[in-house]
Amino acid sequence: MNNFLQYNPTKLYFGEGQIKQIPNEIGQGAKVLVVYGGGSIKKNGVYEDVMQQLEKLEVVVHELSGVEPNPRLTTVRRGVEICKEEGIDFLLAVGGGSVIDCTKAIAAGAASEADAWELITQEVPIEKALPIGTVLTLAATGSEMNAVSVITNWETKDKLGWGSPHVYPTFSILDPTYTFSVPENQTVYGIVDSMSHALEHYFHRTANTPMIDGFIESLLRTAIQTGPKLIDNLESYEHRETMMYLSTTAFNGTLMNGTDGGDWATHRIEHAVSAIYDIPHGGGLAILFPNWLEHVLEEDPTRVKQLATNVFDIDAAGKTDAEVAREGAKALRHFWNSLGAPNTLQDYDITDEAFNDIVEKTFIKPGVGTYKEMNRETVLDILCRSL
Numbered sequence: 271m272n273n274f275l276q277y278n279p280t281k282l283y284f285g286e287g288q289i290k291q292i293p294n295e296i297g298q299g300a301k302v303l304v305v306y307g308g309g310s311i312k313k314n315g316v317y318e319d320v321m322q323q324l325e326k327l328e329v330v331v332h333e334l335s336g337v338e339p340n341p342r343l344t345t346v347r348r349g350v351e352i353c354k355e356e357g358i359d360f361l362l363a364v365g366g367g368s369v370i371d372c373t374k375a376i377a378a379g380a381a382s383e384a385d386a387w388e389l390i391t392q393e394v395p396i397e398k399a400l401p402i403g404t405v406l407t408l409a410a411t412g413s414e415m416n417a418v419s420v421i422t423n424w425e426t427k428d429k430l431g432w433g434s435p436h437v438y439p440t441f442s443i444l445d446p447t448y449t450f451s452v453p454e455n456q457t458v459y460g461i462v463d464s465m466s467h468a469l470e471h472y473f474h475r476t477a478n479t480p481m482i483d484g485f486i487e488s489l490l491r492t493a494i495q496t497g498p499k500l501i502d503n504l505e506s507y508e509h510r511e512t513m514m515y516l517s518t519t520a521f522n523g524t525l526m527n528g529t530d531g532g533d534w535a536t537h538r539i540e541h542a543v544s545a546i547y548d549i550p551h552g553g554g555l556a557i558l559f560p561n562w563l564e565h566v567l568e569e570d571p572t573r574v575k576q577l578a579t580n581v582f583d584i585d586a587a588g589k590t591d592a593e594v595a596r597e598g599a600k601a602l603r604h605f606w607n608s609l610g611a612p613n614t615l616q617d618y619d620i621t622d623e624a625f626n627d628i629v630e631k632t633f634i635k636p637g638v639g640t641y642k643e644m645n646r647e648t649v650l651d652i653l654c655r656s657l
Contacts, residue, residue, distance in 0.1 A: 271478045271529040277654075278523050280415045281441040284515065286507070288443045292323035295403055295441045296360055301330045303358045304644070305338045305349060305373045307365045314451040316407055320364055332356050334376075335366065340544055341372035343423045344381060346386045353380035353400065363439075364402045367411025367463075369494045370404050371419035374437040377402050381436075390432045399436040408452055409514040410460035410552065412467060412521025414442040427627075428634060431547035434575050444518065446510035453650055454501060456611045459552025461497045464517035465490060466555045471525035471532040472640040473566075473573055479529055485577075486525055489516055490581045497609055533551070533641035536562045539649055542631035549618045556611035560603035561655035564596070566642045571595035573641070577602075615656050625653050 280650070283291045302324060311317040324331055326569060334349045353360065353376060361380075363373035377399040379386035384394040403416045413419065418433040452460070472486045476583065493516060500509035539562075540554040567574040571591040578584040578598025586594045607613050615621075629649050638644040 272476055272530065275525050276523065276527055276631065277435075278438070280439045280522075282415060282444065283441065284444045285511075286445055286447050288445050289319045289323055289405065290556060291361075291441070291443060292320070292403070292573060296327055296329065296362070297322070297552050298327050299329060300327065300360045301332070301356060301358050302360045302362055303332045303334060303349065303352060303356075303376070305334045305337060305361060305363045305365070305369055305376065307335070307339075309335065311407060314407075314448070316364060316405065316448050320352060320362070320405060324362075326645065329541040330356075331414070332358065337369045337372045338422075338618065339368050339377075340422045340548055341368045341420075341431065343387055343421055343425075346372055346375040346421060349376035350379035350386055359400065361400055362403045363402060365570075366406070366408025366460075367413040369412040369420065370402075370406075370439070371411070373402055373404070373538075374399070374413070374419040375421050376400075376415075377437055378434060383496070387423060390419075390430055392432065396434040397640050399434065402437065402439045403441045403443075404439045405448070405480055406445075406514070407448045409449055409454065409517040410463040410512070412464070412518050414439060414444065415522040420541065422548075423565055427545050428631060429541040430634070431541065442579065444514055446507055446514050447511050449514060450505045452504070454504060455550075455610065457500060457504060458551050458606075458611050459556075460517060460557045461493060461500075461513060461609060462552040462606055462611050463585055464513065464520045465493050466518075466536065466559055467520040468493075468550075469559065469577075470534050470536065471520075472528070472577065473525075473533040474529040475641060482525060482528055487577075487580045489525075490522060490577075492516060493644060494581070494605060497605075501609055530640060533639055535639035535644050535649075537641070538635075538638050539628070539632050539652060542628045543615075543620070544633075545621055545631055546624050547618060549620075553612050553618065556606045557615055557617070557656050559650060560599050560606075561652050563599035563602065564655060565648065567592060567595040567599065567650050569642065581612070615618045615653075622657065623652070625650060628653060
């Protein structure tokens with residue numbers, strides 16, 4: 271186990287009715303930019319709830335709507351422009367991970383003279399950001415309690431993950447009832463994304479980490495138990511709250527305590543795929559991650575075997591480590607497919623036509639993979655397995 275510092279300044283309000291905490295967190299008379307997506311919050315009542323709380327503060331409210339599922343740089347720039355023109359001093363993201371990620375980029379861009387893309391690519395350091403609050407409406411990314419964001423530059427077809435301690439939300443409101451209207455396919459993608467975050471933390475090479483390993487295994491088993499029940503009853507408070515807290519915990523820094531942080535190669539590859547094809551992030555992960563497992567177990571099946579036996583209850587008696595590991599990879603694929611997640615890139619009409627471009631975009635930043643370091647040939651192998 272490595273030495274570590276645990277730090278997370280986000281105040282989390284969890285449970286039904288927590289929207290009433292907004293007046294305790296945003297200053298009286300502030301100029302607030304409310305950021306949201308395609309307008310579903312106006313249909314399910316969340317928008318009205320937020321505005322009622324803001325009215326108590328006599329704040330000046332501006333709005334930025336239309337944030338894309340893979341948030342785009344052009345939308346970030348629109349938000350930065352509004353902030354600078356209107357003197358915005360607080361941003362409130364109302365939505366899922368895409369809305370929150372976009373809001374983080376706006377917060378950094380509005381506090382800098384540099385272009386937002388220069389901050390995202392780290393050409394210019396992020397020295398400060400406007401404060402952010404979030405009202406979560408989709409359990410998936412964990413962005414409500416971390417300092418990470420992913421933005422797509424559609425002009426260059428680049429999708430980059432970035433982060434800064436300056437963009438931690440000051441508070442986040444997690445009301446499971448606000449996720450009742452999330453459709454089945456988006457709920458499935460959220461389950462896949464949450465599990466992927468846990469899995470990527472799991473594939474580290476740090477010795478003596480039984481507590482963190484066991485914690486991750488418990489999260490995964492909980493997702494396996496809860497996921498099908500949630501899909502059968504999308505308005506179950508019990509199952510929505512379980513997945514909401516699970517998705518937050520899977521990517522708020524807790525799971526990397528004492529380890530090298532895990533292996534995020536699959537996310538890097540998926541970002542490259544969805545930068546070109548604009549597919550749902552969770553759908554891409556459902557296709558790629560089992561094939562990453564198949565690839566790495568051929569060299570070292572140890573960790574995949576542990577996943578197979580401890581999470582999927584694969585019987586190891588009379589089998590080689592590789593055989594057990596392979597059954598574990600298949601079990602993960604089968605579980606995600608049983609929920610309705612895609613199985614191959616062809617499910618999105620993706621062929622090998624752009625594989626070379628995907629490989630190059632995967633390496634737009636150096637260093638892909640830590641549990642197993644990837645090169646262009648190994649990334650191409652995973653893509654070919656995913657057809």
